[in-house]
Amino acid sequence: MAEKTTEGKSFDLRLTRASEAVRKQYQSILTAEQAQRARENNGKTVTIDITEKEQFLDRATAIVIYGKADPQKMAQDWESASRDGRPPIGGAQDN
Incomplete structure (x- = not known):
């Protein structure tokens, strides 16, 4: 197995120091993204780079803090609902 880069080690440390709730939310986001990409890639596993993993960790932290x-x-949702030049009404979504 290849040596981890400095970025990889830094990310691992950041993930280790995160709260249990953040790690759980991060794992949920990461798993959902991996599953979606595998479906798009005809069932083959995909590699997610460290930059995207950091974004997932930031999202997980925001979700835990803000709900x-x-x-x-x-x-x-905003983009899909306001496609015709009007803002979404009551959280309308494109189905």
Whole structure:
């Protein structure tokens, strides 16, 4: 197995120091992303780079601190609902 980079070691340390709730949320986000990419890749496993993992950890931290409002999902919902030039009404989503 190859040596971890400084970024990889730094990320591992950051993940280790995170609270149990953040680690649990991070694992949930990471697993969901891996499953989605595997489906898109015809069932083959995919590698997620350290930069994306750091973003997932940041999202997990925000979710634990601020609640279940996922900023990325909110942005996607806003874009899909306001496609025709109007803001979403009552959290409307594109189904």
